[in-house]
Amino acid sequence: MKKEDFIFTHNYDSSLEGCYRWESPSNIALVKYWGKSEDQIPKNSSISFTLKNCLTNTKLEFVKKKLKSQLFDFDIFFDGKLKLEFKPKVHVFLERIKKYCPYILEYKFTINTTNTFPHSSGIASSASGVSALALCIMSIEKSIGPSISEEFFYKKASFLARLGSGSACRSVKGSVNLWGAHKSFKTSSDLFSIDSPFKVNDVFMSYHDAVLLVDKGVKTVSSTAGHELMNDHLFGKKRFQTAQDNIEELSIILKNGNLDDFVRLVEKEALMLHGLMMTSDPSYILLKPKTLQIIEAIREFRLITKIPVCFTLDAGANVHVLFPDKNSVEVYNFIDSSLKLYCENNSYIKDCVGYGAKQL
Numbered sequence: 001m002k003k004e005d006f007i008f009t010h011n012y013d014s015s016l017e018g019c020y021r022w023e024s025p026s027n028i029a030l031v032k033y034w035g036k037s038e039d040q041i042p043k044n045s046s047i048s049f050t051l052k053n054c055l056t057n058t059k060l061e062f063v064k065k066k067l068k069s070q071l072f073d074f075d076i077f078f079d080g081k082l083k084l085e086f087k088p089k090v091h092v093f094l095e096r097i098k099k100y101c102p103y104i105l106e107y108k109f110t111i112n113t114t115n116t117f118p119h120s121s122g123i124a125s126s127a128s129g130v131s132a133l134a135l136c137i138m139s140i141e142k143s144i145g146p147s148i149s150e151e152f153f154y155k156k157a158s159f160l161a162r163l164g165s166g167s168a169c170r171s172v173k174g175s176v177n178l179w180g181a182h183k184s185f186k187t188s189s190d191l192f193s194i195d196s197p198f199k200v201n202d203v204f205m206s207y208h209d210a211v212l213l214v215d216k217g218v219k220t221v222s223s224t225a226g227h228e229l230m231n232d233h234l235f236g237k238k239r240f241q242t243a244q245d246n247i248e249e250l251s252i253i254l255k256n257g258n259l260d261d262f263v264r265l266v267e268k269e270a271l272m273l274h275g276l277m278m279t280s281d282p283s284y285i286l287l288k289p290k291t292l293q294i295i296e297a298i299r300e301f302r303l304i305t306k307i308p309v310c311f312t313l314d315a316g317a318n319v320h321v322l323f324p325d326k327n328s329v330e331v332y333n334f335i336d337s338s339l340k341l342y343c344e345n346n347s348y349i350k351d352c353v354g355y356g357a358k359q360l
């Protein structure tokens with residue numbers, strides 16, 4: 001599909017008013033997206049697990065604007081409180097999608113949003129937040145326009161979410177997502193994410209992700225700035241090719257369920273992401289001493305117990321601990337006895353692989 005295929009060109013009844021509500025999850029990348037071209041086109045493909053418990057719940061109310069204008073009219077509330085500081089991000093998102101959803105200029109919107117995970121916990125809420133909003137907008141499109149297939153609905157929701165925050169496109173549907181055109185998967189696309197185009201081994205469908213909250217502070221370098229530093233990065237070309245190779249390898253692992261290979265590849269990807277940050281110009285370090293202490297402890301525990309538990313990292317200091325369901329008792333005991341002391345307020349989030357967004 002081309003991006004032009006997502007432009008809404010139909011006549012529609014703009015007098016319709018109403019409200020839609022979607023709950024959308026966060027996701028954690030196994031092979032990372034780091035580096036992009038214009039229009040949020042990724043420099044390499046990425047694969048993620050969709051999470052189950054880290055969710056954003058968004059209600060979008062829409063009423064016809066009194067006066068027609070080219071300006072957006074919306075208010076955004078978070079946990080019931082008006083959030084003027086959220087407006088610029090939403091505004092950028094609406095600006096980017098208006099070409100594809102011209103009807104959004106007809107309405108005044110009230111957005112009410114809440115997260116199931118603690119605010120400013122250091123967990124990126126952009127993936128769940130942007131995807132929930134994109135899905136609400138697609139619900140409007142579905143109600144005012146000609147009938148669209150379920151497949152198109154989710155593809156366009158993912159396409160719109162991508163324009164808000166790249167990784168958000170992986171949050172709309174499915175448990176394992178692939179985003180970014182890859183030669184081995186002909187349905188893959190840079191424009192939107194797809195549900196894994198191969199059968200994922202059952203062991204991964206109940207995988208756990210315990211999110212250890214090491215640092216709840218604001219990131220010193222935004223992901224937008226980080227992506228930009230990949231444009232002239234010394235290792236950029238090599239990284240983008242390596243990521244494509246890692247996608248190939250991970251797809252085989254996800255099919256055959258080889259957990260030793262999974263551990264090796266996932267940790268390598270996480271550390272490569274931070275290696276790229278440390279070798280950017282200017283360089284920066286998002287890992288904290290406690291992040292490294294947790295990583296060392298996980299590796300030691302794995303060596304001693306032979307339990308295939310591993311870590312991955314986002315663009316921050318928090319650690320995602322990944323492990324199969326059959327080892328969950330031992331690993332949660334280990335986290336409680338040896339890892340949570342490194343977390344702010346001893347707090348961490350118990351999550352696992354989920355199924356994608358849900359209309360409420």
Ligand code: PMV
Nearest residue numbers: 029032033165166167223315
């Ligand atoms: O979606 P963004 O622009 O916030 O970038 C997210 C990048 C990583 O979280 C570091 C990796 C990924 O693939 O999710």
